[in-house]
Amino acid sequence: MREKLYSFGLYKNQVEEIIATLISENYLNEERFAKQFAGSKFRRNQWGRNKIKQALKQKQVSDYCIKKALLEINGNDYTKIFKKLAAQKLQALKSEKNIFIKKRKLQDYLLQKGFETYLIREEVNKIGNK
Numbered sequence: 001m002r003e004k005l006y007s008f009g010l011y012k013n014q015v016e017e018i019i020a021t022l023i024s025e026n027y028l029n030e031e032r033f034a035k036q037f038a039g040s041k042f043r044r045n046q047w048g049r050n051k052i053k054q055a056l057k058q059k060q061v062s063d064y065c066i067k068k069a070l071l072e073i074n075g076n077d078y079t080k081i082f083k084k085l086a087a088q089k090l091q092a093l094k095s096e097k098n099i100f101i102k103k104r105k106l107q108d109y110l111l112q113k114g115f116e117t118y119l120i121r122e123e124v125n126k127i128g129n130k
Contacts, residue, residue: 001028034061034069042073046081049073051114082115086123103127 001022005015022028034056041047041055049070056066089109096102103124110120 030061031065031068034065035072037061038069039072042078042081046085046113048082048110048114048116049078050116054114082110082119082123085113086110090127099127 001019002015005018010018019028037056037059038052041052047055052073053066053070056069061069086106089106090102093102093105096105106127107120107124110123111117
């Protein structure tokens with residue numbers, strides 16, 4: 001928000017005054033933004049917690065608000081989406097005969113989506129056992 005206000009040619013004291021007013025009237029609420037952002041990226045884009053966390057850090061959201069936002073993601077829904085994405089990717093890799101390449105591609109896909117490595121490792125290890 002500061003960057004946008006500075007782009008209008010405002011001075012530092014004017015920018016700070018505007019931001020203080022917006023915060024006091026609850027138009028700017030970092031925690032609310034973080035929760036909405038995390039929920040939206042999880043539901044619509046099916047991002048994992050790591051990717052959401054990185055995106056919020058990039059937007060300079062505080063660590064406290066990031067933690068609060070990530071707690072809003074339901075654990076059961078998270079696991080369900082993770083398993084669904086893994087199953088879809090495995091289906092797409094059905095024609096791949098080399099099991100090591102299949103595992104690597106699944107791992108890379110799930111990492112790119114932002115899921116935790118321990119979840120990915122468990123899922124990838126199931127491939128050889130089927």
